[in-house]
Each structure stands twice: as C-alpha cells, then as structure tokens.
Amino acid sequence: MIVAERKPLDEIQQSLEGCKSVLVAGCGTCVTVCMAGGEKEVGVLASMLRMRAKMDGTELDIREATVQRQCDREYVEQLAELGEECDAILSMGCGVGVNYATEVLKTVRVIPALNTRFYGANVDEGVWSERCGGCGECIVASTEGICPIARCSKSILNGPCGGSQDGTCEVDPEIACVWQLIYDRMDSLGRLDKLEEILAPKDWSKGRDGGPGTTSREDAAAIDRGEASE
Amino acid sequence: MMSDEREAIDTSETAPAGFEPVIVAFCCQYCAYAAADLAGSMRLQYSPNVRVVRLLCTGKTDPIFFLKAFEGGADGVFVAGCMEGNCHFVEGNLRAKQRVQHAKGLLDEVGIGGGRLEMYNMSAGEGAKFAAAADEMTERIRSLGPSPLRPEPGDAEAALQAALDGVEVAQA
Ligand code: SF4
Numbered sequence: 257m258i259v260a261e262r263k264p265l266d267e268i269q270q271s272l273e274g275c276k277s278v279l280v281a282g283c284g285t286c287v288t289v290c291m292a293g294g295e296k297e298v299g300v301l302a303s304m305l306r307m308r309a310k311m312d313g314t315e316l317d318i319r320e321a322t323v324q325r326q327c328d329r330e331y332v333e334q335l336a337e338l339g340e341e342c343d344a345i346l347s348m349g350c351g352v353g354v355n356y357a358t359e360v361l362k363t364v365r366v367i368p369a370l371n372t373r374f375y376g377a378n379v380d381e382g383v384w385s386e387r388c389g390g391c392g393e394c395i396v397a398s399t400e401g402i403c404p405i406a407r408c409s410k411s412i413l414n415g416p417c418g419g420s421q422d423g424t425c426e427v428d429p430e431i432a433c434v435w436q437l438i439y440d441r442m443d444s445l446g447r448l449d450k451l452e453e454i455l456a457p458k459d460w461s462k463g464r465d466g467g468p469g470t471t472s473r474e475d476a477a478a479i480d481r482g483e484a485s486e
Numbered sequence: 487m488m489s490d491e492r493e494a495i496d497t498s499e500t501a502p503a504g505f506e507p508v509i510v511a512f513c514c515q516y517c518a519y520a521a522a523d524l525a526g527s528m529r530l531q532y533s534p535n536v537r538v539v540r541l542l543c544t545g546k547t548d549p550i551f552f553l554k555a556f557e558g559g560a561d562g563v564f565v566a567g568c569m570e571g572n573c574h575f576v577e578g579n580l581r582a583k584q585r586v587q588h589a590k591g592l593l594d595e596v597g598i599g600g601g602r603l604e605m606y607n608m609s610a611g612e613g614a615k616f617a618a619a620a621d622e623m624t625e626r627i628r629s630l631g632p633s634p635l636r637p638e639p640g641d642a643e644a645a646l647q648a649a650l651d652g653v654e655v656a657q658a
Contacts, residue, residue, distance in 0.1 A: 264490040264595070265490070265492075265595045265596065266490055266492070296548070296550065299550045299655055300549055300550055300553060303550065303553040303554060303557055304553065304592060304595065304596050306557060307553070307556065307557055307596050307598065307635055308596055308597070310635050310636070311495065311596075311597060311598075311634050311635060
C-alpha cells in the first residue's frame with residue numbers, strides 16, 4: 257500500500273491561511289489502512305483544526321467526508337458538492353489523491369494534509385516499512401524477492417558495499433543491510449552461486465524518466481458508443 | 487506521525503475567580519465505574535467536578551473521544567481502567583494507555599497541553615483510589631487554569647454531551 261503520515265498541524269494551518277471554510281477529505285483505501293488519512297484521522301484532524309481556530313479566534317467552518325478512493329473519478333466526484341461550498345479541500349489522501357482531486361474537481365483548491373512516504377507493508381502492529389521503489393522494472397527475481405532498490409540505502413545492485421557490518425547498514429545500525437538479507441536468503445535456498453552473476457546497470461528509462469508514467473489496458477478502455485450504435 | 491508542539495497557553499493567571507474545572511472521566515464498567523460507585527456507598531468525599539462516561543472497557547477509547555470532550559468544553563479528561571494485567575478483554579487497558587499517550591501528543595500539538603489528559607488504573611474494590619484520582623485531576627486542572635479553548639468557566643453538561651458525541655463518532 258501507499259504509506260503516508262500527517263503533516264504537522266502548524267504547516268497544515270499555514271497552508272489553509274485565508275480559508276474560511278474547508279472540507280477535510282479522507283480516503284478509504286491505503287491511507288485508512290496505514291492510519292494516516294481515513295475517516296478516523298479526518299475526525300481527529302478536523303477536531304484539532306476546530307480547536308486551533310477557536311484558540312486563535314479565527315473563523316473556520318470545517319466539514320468532513322471520506323470517500324472510498326481519491327484516485328478514481330467516480331469517488332472523487334462525490335466530493336464535488338461539499339467541496340465546492342468550501343474555500344478549499346484539505347485532502348487526507350496520498351499525493352495521487354491530491355493531484356487527482358485537483359484535476360477532477362477543477363474549481364476548488366485542494367491542499368495536502370499528508371506527506372506521502374513510500375510503498376510499504378504492515379510489518380508489525382502499527383508499523384509500516386518500505387518494500388518497493390516503484391522503479392518500473394522489477395529485478396527481484398535476481399535477488400530472491402528482496403528489493404535492493406527500495407531497501408538498500410545506496411540502492412546498489414551488486415552488494416553489499418564495504419559498510420555492511422554484522423548484518424546492519426553503515427547508514428544506521430537500526431537498518432538491516434538488505435544485501436545481507438539477500439545473501440542469507442540465497443544461502444537458505446541453496447542458490448548462493450547466483451550471487452556470482454553480476455547485475456547489469458539498471459534501465460532507469462522504465463522508472464523516473466520521460467515524464468509521468470502511464471499504463472493502459474485496451475480491454476478496459478472506454479467503448480466507443482457512437483460507432484457501436486450505428 | 488509528524489508532530490510539533492505548540493506551547494500550551496497558560497490560563498492559570500487569568501482564571502476567573504471561583505474557577506471550577508469540568509472533568510470528564512471515561513471509566514471501565516468492571517473497575518473504575520464500580521470503584522466510583524463504591525466510593526459513593528462508602529460516603530467518600532470526592533471532587534464533584536468529575537462527570538463519568540461508562541465504557542464496557544477502556545480499550546473502547548479512541549483519541550477522538552478525548553478531543554471531542556475538550557472541544558465541548560472539558561478542562562481535563564481522564565481514563566480509568568483495570569490494573570495492568572487484569573483487563574477483562576486481556577489488553578484493552580494497555581491499548582487505552584497507548585491511545586492516551588498518543589492523544590497527549592495531539593493536545594500538545596494543538597496547544598491545549600497533554601497534561602490535561604491522564605490515565606489511571608484501579609480495581610473495582612478501590613473506591614478510595616477513584617476518589618483520589620478524581621481529586622488529583624481536579625487539583626491539577628485547577629492549577630493549570632481553564633482550557634484555553636474558552637475564557638468562561640466550563641459548562642459541565644455541554645462537555646459531557648460533547649464527550650458522548652465523541653463516543654458516537656468513534657462508533658459510527
Ligand atoms: S550496508 Fe548494505 S544496505 Fe547499507 S548501503 Fe551498504 S549494501 Fe546497502
């Protein structure tokens with residue numbers, strides 16, 4: 257899932273400067289699961305903002321709504337009516353939600369309440385950890401399912417580097433050296449010989465290159481109803 | 487979660503004469519609620535400032551309960567659950583402890599001050615402990631002054647209603 261964290265209240269309050277009414281909009285998918293921007297977090301942030309406004313003696317009318325996803329048009333459109341009555345929508349979706357609500361709702365300002373952090377897994381109760389770098393061309397078949405792009409501090413493809421010590425990364429002893437994990441995994445599978453294969457430099461053109469990524473499925477494309485009715 | 491703190495507004499100097507804090511207490515029915523009852527039947531004197539919300543277990547609490555109570559005009563809030571290790575639902579009181587700690591951070595961030603929220607543990611037989619918690623919290627809030635959310639002394643019934651609204655929000 258996409259993992260995010262709420263921005264500090266001061267920063268949120270600052271970005272709402274000049275607004276007299278705001279719709280705090282939650283998203284019912286990833287950010288609900290990582291407890292950053294679901295219905296509960298909307299309630300908490302709305303309450304905090306109301307209290308701040310009261311303490312500061314400013315006028316701020318706060319509405320609350322949570323939709324299933326902020327990255328699908330039919331759900332984002334559900335925010336239109338409430339949002340258009342407000343000076344701004346404070347989105348508790350990830351960055352995708354903020355961008356897409358801006359695009360779909362057009363006339364109303366959309367302001368982010370979260371910092372989108374990474375693609376991660378729920379590794380323990382209340383703990384989320386990065387597991388994928390979204391690099392566009394997955395290479396973990398060569399590293400037995402463990403991603404060095406996301407999990408190695410230097411994203412190196414042929415590790416470990418010289419800083420790996422007792423299984424931890426030189427960047428921070430709290431971080432497991434992912435190349436140690438890869439080594440151990442390959443060892444346990446009896447595939448250590450695979451480590452001798454040198455991975456070629458990665459083709460980054462599949463990732464952060466050439467502008468925004470786009471992908472499509474022709475079997476899910478909109479049907480040209482004009483033609484069909486002829 | 488990213489959080490920052492705003493220095494809580496000091497209202498202790500500007501508290502109106504005769505300021506009586508409004509305290510909302512979220513009490514587990516198996517221990518603190520029964521302890522409060524016992525305190526009553528034992529004719530123990532304790533602060534009349536405390537309004538009790540009975541819960542099945544303090545594990546039911548959620549940060550929004552506390553925030554709503556403060557929004558509604560409470561000057562202080564406390565949660566009272568069973569002794570650690572004695573929760574009827576195994577670890578509800580430990581969950582409550584974590585949530586109180588988390589909500590203290592939220593109150594610090596807003597500028598109300600996390601010190602206005604506290605967690606107590608007691609058993610059903612400890613009427614005196616409930617009375618002591620109620621008195622201690624009332625004294626603490628008296629010295630902190632009224633909640634910075636409003637200048638007038640709190641309306642106990644409004645704060646209680648807001649606390650109940652918070653419970654409803656969390657259950658929705
Ligand atoms: S110590 Fe391991 S995880 Fe850290 S940078 Fe080097 S190879 Fe990567």
